[in-house]
Amino acid sequence: MAASYPPAALSRLHPGGAGGCPGGPVGYARRQEVRTMTDAFTVLKADHTEVEALLTRLTGGAGPASAASPDPARDAETLVMAESRHEAAEEMYFWPTVRERVADGDALANEAKAQEAEGKRVLDELRTCAPGDGRFEELVATFAAAGRAHIDFEETQVWPKLRAVLTPADADKLGDELTRAKAAGPTRPHPDAPDSPGALKTTGVAAAAMDKVRDAVSGRGRH
Numbered sequence: 001m002a003a004s005y006p007p008a009a010l011s012r013l014h015p016g017g018a019g020g021c022p023g024g025p026v027g028y029a030r031r032q033e034v035r036t037m038t039d040a041f042t043v044l045k046a047d048h049t050e051v052e053a054l055l056t057r058l059t060g061g062a063g064p065a066s067a068a069s070p071d072p073a074r075d076a077e078t079l080v081m082a083e084s085r086h087e088a089a090e091e092m093y094f095w096p097t098v099r100e101r102v103a104d105g106d107a108l109a110n111e112a113k114a115q116e117a118e119g120k121r122v123l124d125e126l127r128t129c130a131p132g133d134g135r136f137e138e139l140v141a142t143f144a145a146a147g148r149a150h151i152d153f154e155e156t157q158v159w160p161k162l163r164a165v166l167t168p169a170d171a172d173k174l175g176d177e178l179t180r181a182k183a184a185g186p187t188r189p190h191p192d193a194p195d196s197p198g199a200l201k202t203t204g205v206a207a208a209a210m211d212k213v214r215d216a217v218s219g220r221g222r223h
Contacts, residue, residue: 039171040094041159043178047086048151054079055144072131076140080127081187083147084211087116089181092197097174098158101165108158113195115150119143120189127188187211 057069129136
């Protein structure tokens, strides 16, 4: 014969109710979010891999840079949008964490942000060029060299030091912040906009929203 428990006892045995899910649907969703959370280094590595693949398509093979890609205009557009989201997310969360947690974090962040600032200017010009324009080829080649150097600097000079001082929970939290920031981030470089974390979380949000409106009207990014 099955045991019979009063409702109060059931709630103590199963905080989510008789269904046995602690916290009910909300608790389940939170546990799912924790299980699927990705640490910061995995999030950033995925971004770097995407950028490197785009650069390979845009610069690989013989002949002009754009001739290596079956659709250089699309690849360049994707590169600009992906890099804009990535850099904004790093400026809001990654580099402030490096400054705060790594002994020589200020120097590392300053060098990286100088590299990124130059990259933004190149991408801002690239987004107005078309394949076949001699300037397009030059800008792709310039960004490819600078972008690969920046990725190498970040992964070999910065990541090991940050990994050494972050707990797994810290890395997961930072990964979640980066993921959320990218989803809401800009799709254009905005090289002349303030790049402080505070500015990006205020005026940067407005710029990102305007980017999305412009993209919706123009169809940019729909592939």
